[in-house]
């Protein structure tokens with residue numbers, strides 16, 4: 001597909017009915033679920049967490065503690081599932097890989113000059129290759145929002161294609177930073193752009209910009225992966241990330257997945273929740289459901 005064909009295709013996508021999307025997301029978010037379904041939903045949500053630390057002050061010790069928590073979220077209850085992945089900066093991938101050996105938990109790493117995405121392509125590719133060489137099984141790349149907003153869709157497309165190639169066997173998640181993309185039409189366009197460029201997952205946010213993940217944005221992305229699958233037969237995953245902190249919110253996202261993309265997406269293979277502090281709330285609510293007693297935040301180790 002040439003650059004002009006790509007532009008014509010993306011600009012020709014039907015516009016998003018913003019009011020309709022917001023109403024639908026709000027309606028789905030207000031659904032209540034039965035207590036028995038809630039217990040299942042909590043375990044599913046835990047298994048979908050990309051447990052994340054992306055701070056300038058991250059240390060090997062903090063990453064090792066996070067990895068221990070990822071593998072055994074509640075050491076007093078072996079029935080609690082492990083999380084899907086641990087997400088760290090590229091220089092800490094080696095530490096996480098070693099700490100997670102034998103657990104089956106993937107190490108995901110942000111790359112391509114996270115969180116701004118502003119660097120020459122060669123630097124982005126080197127960033128990606130270094131993370132993969134250190135053992136990352138998933139790369140969370142950020143797009144260049146400036147290029148996208150300036151209308152340079154081809155540049156964004158070609159960077160994703162190049163990073164996809166640099167990933168080799170690692171899966172590629174493409175982060176849009178939807179809080180900077182202004183409209184839901186842009187969210188729909190960038191979703192199709194990333195999927196056509198080879199993204200394995202599309203992800204809302206870095207967690208560094210407000211608003212981060214929202215239900216309406218995620219709904220538009222879920223429609224995109226559903227329609228892309230219908231058109232091409234290739235399934236792409238979705239990862240809302242940033243600002244998801246409560247069990248109540250996590251369950252809203254699961255309802256949205258089920259009602260928009262469908263139950264085929266309700267597995268860690270196709271849906272993730274990127275979060276630094278959600279896991280503790282899921283553990284507290286899980287314990288409350290099984291014992292009737294609310295343990296409080298001090299009971300579980302810090303994320």
Ligand SMILES: O=C[C@H](O)COP(=O)(O)O
Nearest residue numbers: 207241242243274275276
């Ligand atoms: O990818 C996940 C985010 O960076 C974490 O954001 P959060 O600290 O708001 O949960």
